[in-house]
Amino acid sequence: MRGRTSLYTVALYAVSAVETLICTGLALYPLHQLGILGQLSHFKGLIQLYSLSLSNLDIWLLSILKNACILILIHVHGTRPGQEEEEISAMYKKVRRGIRGTCITAQLLLLGKATVIAINAPDNLVPIFMNAASSGKPFVGLVMMFSALFCCLLCSFLEGMTAVQSVRRMQTLSKEAREANNEDVTAPLLPSYDQEEKGKPHKEKAVKKGLSASAAGGNKNNATISELLLLSRPDAVFNCIALTAGCVAALCTALVPYYTGLVIDFASIEPDRSKFVSTCLILVLVAALGGIFTGIRGCLFSFSMNRLNVRLRKGLFHSLVQMEMAFFDTNKVGDISSRLSSDTTAVSDQISLNINVMMRSITQALLVIVFMLAASWRLTTITFVLIPLVMTVSSVYGKYYQKLSKELRTELAEANAVAEEVLSAMSTVKAHAAQDSSEAAYHTKLESYSKVMIKQVLAYCLFAVINTFLPNALSAAVLFYGGTFVLEGKMSPGSLVSFMLYQQSLSSAFQAMADVYSALTAAVGAADKVMELIKRKPEVSQGGSLIPSSLTGRIEFQNVVFNYPSRPEAPVIQGLSLIVNPGEVVALVGPSGGGKSSIVRLIERFYLPTSGQVLLDERDIGMYKNKWLRQQVALVSQEPVLCARSVRRNIIYGLEAEDGVEPPSNEEIEEAARQANAHDFIMGFPDGYETNCWEKGTQLSGGQKQRIAIARALVRKPRVLLLDEATSALDADSEAVVQEALDRIMANRTTLVIAHRLSTVQHADKIIVIAKGVVQEVGNHEGLLAAGGMYATLVKRQLQRSGSTMSFSNPSTGLEASGSSILGPRGGSRFTSQASLLNGAEQVD
Numbered sequence: 001m002r003g004r005t006s007l008y009t010v011a012l013y014a015v016s017a018v019e020t021l022i023c024t025g026l027a028l029y030p031l032h033q034l035g036i037l038g039q040l041s042h043f044k045g046l047i048q049l050y051s052l053s054l055s056n057l058d059i060w061l062l063s064i065l066k067n068a069c070i071l072i073l074i075h076v077h078g079t080r081p082g083q084e085e086e087e088i089s090a091m092y093k094k095v096r097r098g099i100r101g102t103c104i105t106a107q108l109l110l111l112g113k114a115t116v117i118a119i120n121a122p123d124n125l126v127p128i129f130m131n132a133a134s135s136g137k138p139f140v141g142l143v144m145m146f147s148a149l150f151c152c153l154l155c156s157f158l159e160g161m162t163a164v165q166s167v168r169r170m171q172t173l174s175k176e177a178r179e180a181n182n183e184d185v186t187a188p189l190l191p192s193y194d195q196e197e198k199g200k201p202h203k204e205k206a207v208k209k210g211l212s213a214s215a216a217g218g219n220k221n222n223a224t225i226s227e228l229l230l231l232s233r234p235d236a237v238f239n240c241i242a243l244t245a246g247c248v249a250a251l252c253t254a255l256v257p258y259y260t261g262l263v264i265d266f267a268s269i270e271p272d273r274s275k276f277v278s279t280c281l282i283l284v285l286v287a288a289l290g291g292i293f294t295g296i297r298g299c300l301f302s303f304s305m306n307r308l309n310v311r312l313r314k315g316l317f318h319s320l321v322q323m324e325m326a327f328f329d330t331n332k333v334g335d336i337s338s339r340l341s342s343d344t345t346a347v348s349d350q351i352s353l354n355i356n357v358m359m360r361s362i363t364q365a366l367l368v369i370v371f372m373l374a375a376s377w378r379l380t381t382i383t384f385v386l387i388p389l390v391m392t393v394s395s396v397y398g399k400y401y402q403k404l405s406k407e408l409r410t411e412l413a414e415a416n417a418v419a420e421e422v423l424s425a426m427s428t429v430k431a432h433a434a435q436d437s438s439e440a441a442y443h444t445k446l447e448s449y450s451k452v453m454i455k456q457v458l459a460y461c462l463f464a465v466i467n468t469f470l471p472n473a474l475s476a477a478v479l480f481y482g483g484t485f486v487l488e489g490k491m492s493p494g495s496l497v498s499f500m501l502y503q504q505s506l507s508s509a510f511q512a513m514a515d516v517y518s519a520l521t522a523a524v525g526a527a528d529k530v531m532e533l534i535k536r537k538p539e540v541s542q543g544g545s546l547i548p549s550s551l552t553g554r555i556e557f558q559n560v561v562f563n564y565p566s567r568p569e570a571p572v573i574q575g576l577s578l579i580v581n582p583g584e585v586v587a588l589v590g591p592s593g594g595g596k597s598s599i600v601r602l603i604e605r606f607y608l609p610t611s612g613q614v615l616l617d618e619r620d621i622g623m624y625k626n627k628w629l630r631q632q633v634a635l636v637s638q639e640p641v642l643c644a645r646s647v648r649r650n651i652i653y654g655l656e657a658e659d660g661v662e663p664p665s666n667e668e669i670e671e672a673a674r675q676a677n678a679h680d681f682i683m684g685f686p687d688g689y690e691t692n693c694w695e696k697g698t699q700l701s702g703g704q705k706q707r708i709a710i711a712r713a714l715v716r717k718p719r720v721l722l723l724d725e726a727t728s729a730l731d732a733d734s735e736a737v738v739q740e741a742l743d744r745i746m747a748n749r750t751t752l753v754i755a756h757r758l759s760t761v762q763h764a765d766k767i768i769v770i771a772k773g774v775v776q777e778v779g780n781h782e783g784l785l786a787a788g789g790m791y792a793t794l795v796k797r798q799l800q801r802s803g804s805t806m807s808f809s810n811p812s813t814g815l816e817a818s819g820s821s822i823l824g825p826r827g828g829s830r831f832t833s834q835a836s837l838l839n840g841a842e843q844v845d
């Protein structure tokens with residue numbers, strides 16, 4: 001941050017210093033050459049020198065005034081303290097406007113001077129400079145004047161850019177400092193490094209939040225056009241060859257008007273048949289070469305465009321799969337997939353296509369300018385006065401278009417998210433007859449999208465109108481002055497025709513550049529989001545490098561405090577300490593929202609605790625190598641997600657050769673499936689283990705999916721098993737089969753079970769009752785019933801709700817319970833009760 005701020009400020013000072021030096025040199029050197037520098041010490045002499053028509057003193061003065069204005073604006077006006085946020089923001093806006101206004105005024109004055117010289121300067125220049133030249137001194141007055149003009153013009157552009165960026169940066173820092181301090185602070189435009197440092201963590205936090213980071217934390221992750229161009233670096237070879245081909249093609253294009261002019265002169269002004277024929281042949285040859293090299297250039301650029309597209313998608317996908325879970329809590333899947341599909345294509349297409357056009361246009365423009373200067377420097381100057389106008393229109397439009405483009409993508413992503421949500425939950429939509437409201441929601445989103453799209457279309461129309469008018473106006477002006485020069489005998493008709501063709505060629509080059517600029521700025525809108533994601537570092541690291549030779553499976557929570565990053569104000573776990581000994585089966589029960597699943601997520605390291613530690617075998621869980629940890633700690637969740645691939649590949653998900661591990665053998669896969677009660681039904685499929693599960697396992701029942709998920713966990717031979725309501729979504733029959741498998745696999749493993757059903761938890765070695773992120777009770781089923789606390793109440797409520805005839809003997813609560821199905825041994829038939837601890841819990845809460 002500090003570097004960037006310093007860079008802008010340093011760049012501003014550097015450009016101002018260079019400009020002052022060059023302009024001073026170019027203003028004083030001619031006077032020195034003429035031996036009249038001494039007159040500068042007299043005020044009268046200075047006025048006289050300034051009035052010389054080819055003097056550069058006015059440019060020098062203008063440059064000094066401009067630099068002074070910009071620096072004064074930043075230092076004096078900008079350091080005034082503001083009271084309110086709006087005041088400060090308005091002040092920065094004023095300063096930026098002032099800087100822009102100063103630069104534009106200077107640029108207009110410079111262009112005005114160039115026009116006046118081009119129209120009025122006599123052919124023999126000013127005698128005084130002619131005398132200097134004839135006296136043998138190497139001095140060309142006009143060239144120096146144009147150098148001074150060009151230098152001042154260029155520097156004013158650079159100063160404008162750096163100064164505005166500098167002010168923007170300062171505004172962001174000032175805002176961050178205010179937010180960090182949460183108190184009224186003065187808002188100097190040139191912040192101290194202290195302020196920058198204060199703003200830093202705040203901004204980093206904002207960036208970490210996700211897709212909306214740039215809105216909160218400035219433009220750190222914003223892709224700039226130069227960043228987009230850098231993305232093409234790996235294709236540098238192809239681009240270089242394409243560029244060379246483009247240069248040759250541009251040279252050929254630039255030669256066409258030249259030979260056209262000669263053909264006209266040899267046909268009419270100085271008739272010469274043989275020269276006429278040979279020039280025509282050369283013209284055809286030049287045109288043919290131009291065509292061939294244009295083809296080579298286009299082909300190579302298209303090739304690199306496709307490579308870039310693939311590279312972008314790979315980079316983005318790589319970045320996405322590394323993201324921590326909190327990222328997916330705050331970013332919609334629709335938005336993310338839109339980045340991956342349309343935005344990457346937009347970026348790569350726009351970049352390569354526009355690099356192609358940009359290179360061609362720049363080369364073409366440079367060559368054409370040389371030819372134009374050779375044909376007529378006056379007409380060239382007039383042509384160039386109008387160019388900044390076109391550029392200004394393009395830049396203003398570009399910014400607006402970029403904003404609209406970003407808005408449009410966001411609207412589209414939102415509409416897609418709604419559609420995706422509805423389509424992926426079609427059964428729920430139909431079951432609730434929510435088709436109409438779903439359609440209405442989608443229509444609303446589409447309407448907002450259409451509104452932005454209409455704005456974008458109108459913006460494009462306006463730009464097209466202006467962009468078409470300006471080149472034609474330019475042609476008319478050039479034709480007028482060119483015609484006058486021909487009438488005055490200063491130019492041949494052939495040269496005027498050549499010049500007009502050059503000018504058209506230049507116009508098309510600039511037009512293309514303007515188009516490229518606006519298209520690139522549109523690509524920046526898409527690239528902003530893509531680059532933001534590619535560059536984003538995951539908040540939860542991929543883990544350490546520890547791979548111990550054995551693992552007992554002891555889990556310990558040491559005073560863990562946790563809240564979800566997306567809801568920092570809502571504590572989920574508050575000072576939780578618990579120990580699960582190796583081989584123990586521990587059940588977590590408690591009211592809904594109490595934090596049970598969050599405990600499992602912390603063990604899985606989907607999230608990091610806010611404070612405290614989660615230990616596995618007395619070491620912080622983050623120290624273990626991620627891949628190894630995922631094999632040792634297996635999770636079976638309530639709704640297992642199967643992928644559109646074979647049953648076999650679903651079972652060994654994450655253990656394939658591409659994952660960098662030795663894939664399990666067929667025997668191991670089948671053994672895992674047998675233990676999960678899945679082998680028989682899998683073999684019942686026509687293709688057995690090669691049967692495709694289709695997207696999200698749509699062709700399998702809930703129980704079948706769950707058993708494949710259990711096999712998936714078992715094939716890893718985990719030491720720790722996490723069962724997060726693994727049977728709660730199943731019907732009684734499926735639950736029976738799945739529960740039987742679970743009972744079997746729990747043996748000899750540390751198992752943490754979350755269950756709402758009494759049948760699942762009552763035989764656990766230890767039952768931990770969690771409510772509001774705090775351990776309320778710990779004990780076994782009988783002990784907790786006897787204690788008559790929250791667990792006993794939960795059980796009581798459950799039995800009442802289920803209408804069960806079962807009764808517990810519970811002296812303290814007075815509950816009478818019986819029923820062999822519930823009280824049966826572990827591994828036995830313990831699944832007949834459909835009563836839910838959750839139901840009871842809701843009332844307890």
Ligand SMILES: Nc1ncnc2c1ncn2[C@@H]1O[C@H](COP(=O)(O)OP(=O)(O)OP(=O)(O)O)[C@@H](O)[C@H]1O
Nearest residue numbers: 329564566567572591592593594595596597598599
């Ligand atoms: N991804 C998330 N982002 C933000 N808050 C969350 C997230 N997941 C859960 N929560 C919140 O954390 C709290 C604890 O949720 P958790 O899923 O751990 O409860 P639970 O005890 O497992 O509940 P249940 O028994 O209903 O599954 C709840 O208030 C919930 O709203």
